[in-house]
Amino acid sequence: MTNFLSGYSIQKWLESCPQGYLEDTVYGHEAGEKEPEGLFDNELLREGQIRSTCNLVLGERAALAASSGLVNCAPDYKSKTFLATQTLDEARHVEIFTQRLFDLGVSPADLEDTLNEFGNPHLVKFAEVLLEKVDKGDFVAGVVGQNIVLEGMAFSVFEMLHAGAQEDNPKFAHTLSGTIADERRHVGFGENRIGALIKQYPEKKAECERMQAEMSGHMLATFASAFKEGEASNEEARRLQKEQGKESHAMYHGVDLAQADTAEMEAVLADTVLKEFKTRLGRIGLEYQSPIAA
Template sequence: MTDANDLDAILAVTNTDRDEAIHTVKDNADAIFTWDYEKGARPALNKLYEKAKHSQWNGETDLDWSIEVDQEELIRAAGGPPSAEGLAQLGVDVSRTSLAKWGEKEWMQWAVYNQNWSLSQFMHGEQGALICTAKIVETVPWIDAKYYAATQVMDEARHVEVFAKYLDDKLSGHFPINSHLRALLDDIINDSRWDMTYLGMQIMVEGLALAAFGVAQQTTADPLLKQLLRYVMSDEARHVAFGVLSLKEFYEGLSDAEMMDRQEFAYEAAIRMRNRFLQQEVWDEMGVDVREAIAIFNKPDEEKNKDPFQQLLFSKIVPNCKKLGLLDANDGWLRSRFDTLGVTQFEDWVDTGEEYEMLDAVSQDREAAG
């Protein structure tokens, strides 16, 4: 299991093919046909499917791409780029490092790269969701789940499209996929069990993305990105709800040993997703030794686990894990791990299986337009 704070373990996860356009992963799952076409056995899934059909949107025409985007102005509007003095106030000392010579120009370039990197990881994660949901169509044994998963494939293709267009047309380029995110996606796709695709993608990756999109949507000054993220979040909430509704039924029949396997997977995924925010690719692009940069910014666990941003990223994951029984199975094994991450305070927040209708931006906008 990954050590959450082991520098060598963090750096050992690298992209050896970062300059390649194609990445191949072995998919060990069986494709499952079902001849049971009865619709209605799972009313909550059928309701979600109907909602998905009526909430489709067009990334080319429903977003205002005429809006101009000035990256540096957006960074200044958000408080400006970092500085050595500002970092010192946060307890980060760069005085005896290669960053000590950085001025406003270097920190602004870092902030621009950070913006590109963040949106790039959203884009790569959406392609991971595209692949995983296509796999769910193949592997889930219920026809109503296949129906809904097919709508999500379309959603994810649209998400990849709009993030790629925003990066190409409005920002200043893509970053390669983060090594920790790629390793997690590889493991999700490689696993032969259909429910692990749900757990890894719908609950963990999409759950964290939904929270991260919410933070970005609230903090950006760019009206185009606000609109884009609001529409993507509307879809993502349904996707996470799909995972919750599907897995709750399945997990009720699992043994303690089977639940432990899934608890361990969820915790490992949580650590990998947290490690990706160390932004190894940004430091490499800036010409900074990645080991030095991570040593500077990778806070001790007791500090990292109190970081409000780090905690908030788990605000969708924890209540959903609780609803699925993962939090308290096996004498609360996952609860104790989430306690160490400082995130169990979210356990009683509304789970996404009940929340998705509140985030339905497409229907809200259509009603407002009459």
């Protein structure tokens, strides 16, 4: 067997991640970087940022639960080793996005209440489908759900947020770029490891495909309600831009996020993620299924 997982050793992780692109970062960004002042003078904008960051924390908590659970059901030590590094990555993501909530003015005592208030119920259901597989010790379905579906979604959401933050919020953009690099590694592992397992256990295909369809349905429902809830703060940001005579642009897959309305943003995100699923599932020998409406 070729050593297809040698790129996923702890040594490699140390060199590329903590001693590489994360070196000298503080909670994922450069030391001294702050949230833009304007956020604290405008409750609508600040609440919009708190809301979206709450969902990042919830998504990352699910990824932490899934990757740590998968360590114990992995059939080989190379996978366990990689998943141990991934567990630390996910715990870091939970920590840096939680820290961002504190930076945005959420008090640590109110953290759980804030997450309950702003957390998207569809995202919770999305995570439940995955965690059920992990709890049953189902490694194949667990890795497909975590490293292809959840992280494929996270990757695209982070890229979109990154495009939107680059001009206006370098602190948040830097925080995101480290997580994007991490997610790229996690998705790569999913493809490399699981392709071989799907060949070995073709009877698992139908179940994995069904899970993808279910998770995709919850994902689309998450996007729909998140963009709807974000509409007011989005419009407020546009209004302020006009007032200040600023014209900014933030391109994401051909759509200018700084000018587009929320329906266009939702459509381009959903389209990008589902296309990614199709490509990645195809590579591991699974057939993409249309989302089951949640």
